[in-house]
Amino acid sequence: MNSNATMLSHPAALTPRRGRDYIARHGETVFNAAGRLQGEHPHTPLTRAGFAQADEMGRVLRQKLGSKPALTLWASPTGRALQTLAVIAEHLELDWHAAKTDSRLVEIGTGDWAGRYYADLAAEGQKVVDRATGLLHPAPNGEQYPAIAARVSGWLADTDGDPGDRLVIMHGVSSRVLRGVMTGGADLPGYGAPALPGLPQGSIVSIARGVETLVHRGAGHALA
Secondary structure (H helix, E strand, C coil): CCCCCCCCCCCCHHCCCCCCCCEECCCEEEHHHHCCCCCCCCCCEECHHHHCCCCCCCEEEHHHHHHCCCCCEEEECCHHHHHHHHHHHEEEEEEEEHHHCCCCHCCCCCCCHHCHHHHHHHCCCCCCCCCCCCCCCCCCCCCCHHHHHHHHHHHHHHCCCCCCCEEEECHHEEEEEHHHHHHHCCCCCCCCCCCCCCCCCCCCCECCCEEEEEEEEECCCCCC
């Protein structure tokens, strides 16, 4: 992480918010458990393990923030993110219905690979996962990383006026790019966008003034 870097291509990183941003990755889904690429798929339900991960995130945040904290709730509009948020909001005694959603928080678009099994793509000779970074290679007709950085940067700019702290529930790859933008990370070679190291499902970080702190490391395992 390079919290002091200046990135002209991602201006949202240059004006960090005053409040803390808790960025969380949703719990494990049926697609994760089956080894399928879910990308921007609108609804892939949580597994029992996924609900347990969301429950643990709620307990951790309740211990840290107390009941009914002054926290703006944000989520990707996908079912898995909203299910995760529902469990966390119950722990915090916050109104899930007050949460805001934005399509710019969705996962990387997986194009022709959407819904495909990782194993089947590997058997066809496709390079799906970059083992050096843990990121997904862009799929044919899929989303490129500069586009992810642009949309999450747009969301940051448009929501800069949110008061105080907030909680954002999103996804494996897109959250890595968001975190990279928020901390002023340098673009990864070959990707054209910043991305911080990946974290398992059910993980939470806090970003304040461009500096990231790990709040909770989840028990998940899937790459994206």
